[in-house]
Amino acid sequence: MTRSVYVTGTDRGDGRQVIELGVMELLTRHVDRVGVFRPLVHDHGPDRLFDLLRSRYRLGQAPESVYGLTYGEASALQAERGMDELVSALVERFLAVAREYEYVLVLGTDFAATNVPDELALNARLANEFGASVITVVGGQDQAAEAVRAEAANAYRAYEALGCDVVALVVNRVAPADRAAVAEGLAAHLPVACYALPEDGSLSAPTVAQIVRKLGAEVLLGDDAGLNRDVRDFVFGGAMLPAFLPALTEGCLVVTPGDRTDLIIGALAAHSAGAPPIAGLLLTLDERPGPSILALAGRLAPGTPVISVPGGSFPTAAELFAVEGKLNAASPRKSETALGLFERHVDTAELTNRISVARSSRVTPMMFEHELIERSRSGRRRVVLPEGTEERVLRAADVLLRRDVCDLTLLGEEEAIRKRAAELGIDLSEAQLIDPQTSPLRERFAELYARVRAHKGMTVELAHDVVADVSYFGTLMVQEGLADGMVSGAVHSTAATIRPAFEIIKTAPGAQIVSSVFFMCLADRVLVYGDCAVNPDPNAEQLADIAIQSAATAAQFGVEPRIAMLSYSTGTSGSGADVDKVRKATEIVRERRPDLLVEGPIQYDAAVDASVAATKLPGSEVAGKATVLVFPDLNTGNNTYKAVQRSAGAVAVGPVLQGLRKPVNDLSRGALVQDIVNTVAITAIQAQGEQRP
Structure with missing residues (x-):
């Protein structure tokens, strides 16, 4: 029998897509064939969230099977034939999906400018008719802790009173300082699993690409990675350069008339230096720098977006402040952030049990990859990545940090790593950066390596140069317990990656070879x-x-x-x-x-x-x-x-x-970002079986 879970709310603005994405992640870890059903939509056009789920989880479901009716069709059917006929039509559409899948995720109505009376009651009735468990989501943005708790309790009681099998209640977008108090207060008074997720500004921050679409802007410079950067702030440039530069903030979009070449070049130069990394520039008044300035801008900060609009700064500002970031297939980094938030604050094992997800007898590639991430997160370890300036490694680090998979150390010249990360719009604030050339550990490692290789004539003076190599430095970090494992090989050969491990870490007891x-x-x-x-x-x-x-x-x-x-x-x-x-x-x-x-x-x-x-x-x-x-x-x-x-x-x-005595893993030089993520997760799991020093 097909099972289903119905994710619903009480009002708009609850950020429910984070919960829906998190639940889909749980389902695809255990179930081979997961379907999606949305009873009511505003139109039959592309659905942003379904497109995200389809691309991320490789769903084969036809888009036309996902939707029940439009709100207009539902309203007309209800007016002409009554609520029972409307519900019957939606149940029939749902069952068509349920017949094809092991589990169905139902996305409740969005409470946004609809003409359907009592949407909450309609969602409750549909959940009951579908035989679905219910996860209720309540938005807590800009509300005091006590008000959030009261609204959440009322939402639970409303769905329960309508006969729903409410298995969990999630309060989303809570003030970070109130999150723990809200969760504890609800758990103490409601007989259901209760979770509270804090507000994360990066989820509501629009990307540069979303601003381009909203404003109809023209892209003068920038690549796909740059356009996918989050815009966390707006800085309006009107002052002279010395007063303007200190006003820049990390992740800001600089808005300035297009003839202010001093501010354009100054902002990009600051970004290139990593102080601070900006999201891009928006030029107003339909003014564009000349070809030589644009060429210089492109060399200063490759990939950084420079976009142009015809309007002035004031009307542009009004439009900008109305743009809100959305989860979609074009913003995978937001999805990683959302999943990291969900998995940090939701007891996923408990929720999996409550929605009665039975593990499929088949193990698909996606299920295996999900299991790697989940297991690596369960026993936190630190993995060192010697190739700290390599783009694929940085993008993998971005995913690993957003998903809270493990602690990371990146090796290389710190300024070069930060600059490259800034160009890619990657936040490394949670990672440890070490330059082997200047690290105080270099002397300690040189003495250690000289002792280990003394039988080969190694001296401290010679070792001082050897251990500055990132592969040797990373291996010595693992040997000394400063990291639990190492992953390299995206740009280094297999020999360069594993030779230091042979020399320093050596084979495990009972193993003849690696x-x-x-x-x-x-x-x-x-x-x-x-x-x-x-x-x-x-x-x-x-x-x-x-x-x-x-x-x-x-x-x-x-x-x-x-x-x-x-x-x-x-x-x-x-x-x-x-x-x-x-x-x-x-x-x-x-x-x-x-x-x-x-x-x-x-x-x-x-x-x-x-x-x-x-x-x-x-x-x-x-x-x-x-x-x-x-x-x-x-x-x-x-x-x-x-x-x-x-x-x-x-x-x-x-x-x-x-x-090996401790985990070191080699990458193919053709490794993709997901390959690196998987290998780091495997390394962390291997390290969980090791005794910490």
């Missing part, structure tokens, strides 16, 4: 491939070590290990040096770890396909259902993972290094 796995996220399951990145031609002992390490890694990330030792032959059907190596490795695994399920030698098809396994190895506990696939050499493993990734559309997460 190896790697990829988590291969197929449409309906996760497989573990090893070793596809480190060891070119392991011998039988090393291959057994890889299998045992891979099984442990699989178990750590929720994959029950059933090991297939792969070869071109299955069972006793083949012979030769390569097959014999795999056969011997399998015997070693069984001797060292009799508790593990292992089969080998076995061909790939017999390992993963039950029908093939029934013919080639009937009765095997592994054949046909292997989860850990160990390749005989790097050539086979690397080519196979890439073939599966490209041909089957699998998401490959990794490589994940294993066998």
Whole structure:
């Protein structure tokens, strides 16, 4: 039976989209097929929130199936045939969605300029008719704590009195100083899960792109990243430059007549220096700088938006103050902020239980990625990122910080990191920045490295230069407990990333070698491939070590290990040096770890396909259902993972290094931002299994 949850409110302005996004995040962690239904819409045009949910969660639902009726259609139907007929029509549309999905998220009406009488009662009745649990959202913006508590209690009682199964009440946009008091007061007086989320100005702050659309502005300079910056303040330029510069604030949009080239260049120069980073410039009066000034502006602050409007500053100001930021598919950073806010202040495990989300038997790539984020957040660790000026690393850091996944340290020249972050509109205030060249830790690390490598003739003087390298510095931070793990490789080679780990951190007790796995996220399951990145031609002992390490890694990330030792032959059907190596490795695994399920030698098809396994190895506990696939050499493993990734559309997460005393992970130099986010989350989870010094 399809289950559903109905997110509704009592009035407009409650910021309910944050809650709806957070609930969808919870659902997609556990359920493969989630549908969306909005009973009433203002028109049949594109829906901003559904477009966001569809793009973020890869929903295949047709947009036309999401909506019930327009408010106009609903009003006409109610007037002509009565409320029962209106409800019946909406129930029929809802059931059409429910038949196609395991769980349906229902987005309640928005209470915005509608002609439907008693919208609260309509939402309550629809929730009851849909058989949906209800999450009630109340806005607390600009209200005292006591007033917010009273309004929230009244909202709960109103929906409960109408027969709704209210499973949670969320008060949103509360003054940060009142958040704890509001949450505690509600929890003490209401028999339902109560959560309070503080007001976050960055969510209501418009992006430059939203201002461009609202004002019909012309973009003179700026890239997509710059246009996606949040505008947190407006600074109107009329003074001379010495008085103007101190008025700039972080994230402000500078509004000035287009002929004030001194203010334009001054603001961009200040941004380039990171003091402070601005969102962009809006030029008024239809005045534009000449080509030489625009060219200089583009060189001073690449990507920073410069936009132009024909009106003067006063009418432009009136329009600007009316623009409010909205969650949409074009502002992914706002979505990360919203989810971070939701997950910090909502007990997601409790809410998941209350809305009765049963975990699907399938594990999709998205579900696996969600699980990584959730687990890494549950036991906070610090991860060091040596490539602190690399754009992809900075964008990944932005996501990780907004989602509150872990603590971060970025290495590199601090001014260069801040400047690059400012150009990208990224806030690094919650990250630690360290320059290995100037850090006081350099002397301490030089002495430590000289001791570790004394047998190779290393001296403190030579070590002083070695440890200034970001990879060595980051590795030494991990070794000394100043970070719990390290992720590098977006611009450095694998050797540059893992050589310091071999020299300083070394292998874990019981591990003969360092190896790697990829988590291969197929449409309906996760497989573990090893070793596809480190060891070119392991011998039988090393291959057994890889299998045992891979099984442990699989178990750590929720994959029950059933090991297939792969070869071109299955069972006793083949012979030769390569097959014999795999056969011997399998015997070693069984001797060292009799508790593990292992089969080998076995061909790939017999390992993963039950029908093939029934013919080639009937009765095997592994054949046909292997989860850990160990390749005989790097050539086979690397080519196979890439073939599966490209041909089957699998998401490959990794490589994940294993066998080190402390976690260090290598990135592909072609890694995408989401790859880096996933690898950092994996590293944090690996560190949760380590003892802190």
